[in-house]
Amino acid sequence: MASHLQKSWRLSLFCSLMVLLGMVRLSTGYATTHFKPSRWNSAHATFYGDDSASETMGGACGYGNLFNNGYGTNTAALSTVLFNNGYGCGSCYQIMCVGSKWCNKGRYGHGSTSITVTATNLCPPNWSQDSNAGGWCNPPRVHFDLSMPAFKQLAFWKAGIVPVQYRRVPCARKGGIRFSFQGNNYWLLASIMNVGGGGDIARIWVKGTRTGWISMSHNWGASYQAFSQLGGQCLSFKIQSYSTRETIVAYDVVPAYWSVGMTYQARVNFR
Known part of the structure; x- marks a missing residue:
């Protein structure tokens, strides 16, 4: 013993x-x-919460306090098809606002601004709304619901929703x-x-x-x-x-x- x-x-x-x-x-x-960036695809982006990004804390991925755990405010809630039952958690996307008067201009006033965000949450379906009129995250729609600080890097917040181009990119941690x-x-x-x-x-x-x-x-x-x-x-x-x-x-x-x-x-x- x-x-x-x-x-x-x-x-x-x-x-x-x-x-x-x-x-x-x-x-x-x-x-x-080594993870390679994917090709560019089309989607739309909205935002939730306010400038404090307090509503993004926690979330369906279980990351808790996003500030303490290194994710900050460049985060996104993914529509069901991207969330993939949680297997999309932690994936990173480069997103660029395109084709809207609300898009922020890129460096030196040319092109559009792009940001890289991490998937930390699920944007659930809203079956009471049409997928083109409020049900932005209804399957099979691809959609990004960004934190407000992230959205404001792409476009003027009053736009509410903007068309974007996106691609998967490596996560630099x-x-x-x-x-x-x-x-x-x-x-x-x-x-x-x-x-x-x-x-x-x-x-x-x-x-x-x-x-x-x-x-x-x-x-x-x-x-x-x-x-x-x-x-x-x-x-x-x-x-x-x-x-x-x-x-x-x-x-x-x-x-x-x-x-x-x-x-x-x-x-x-x-x-």
Whole structure:
């Protein structure tokens, strides 16, 4: 019994030191593919909330406070077809206002201004309105409901709605992928944030110091869950991009003394 406790203590100490020292390794055996911008497509954009962007906090992706978690105000709620049951969370889009008198002019007064936004929320359908008259996010319509500060970079806010051109672009993130925890010792719910590259997530696996790799099921948005006893173990995560299928591993990113309500950051990210 004493030997078992000493072994568990040594494992906890070892993985905690790994975290403190930042000894997180990039996985090998996976092809590294760089996310390429897509072709330009047509859509429309509106906005919600006010200049404070307070109404954009939280949202269907589960990113919580967008200022604290690095997303700021350049964010968008996606229509159902782009949101893709939460697999569109974290994806980045370059958007440009076109063909409207309300569009802001680009640099030196030529062309149109473009911005890059991150998908952090769902713009739900409004079945009581026609898709061309208020039901902007009704399927199969492609639509971006921007924060007000983001919309005002593209066009005069009184326009309400403007035609845009958009394309998927790589997400440039500072720092590593973040894991925000909820749940308990037997049920782990992790919200995955600050993902670079494609920005989106297809699958997540978690591994404790006393387990093999456990596939986490998709809960909602960018949140994944594991029904396993993981308390008191140092945790590693394997993350697969939805867009590129590129996979990276953040080894020993979470110390054995982890707790719910905390956010942990890896040293690796997609590029």
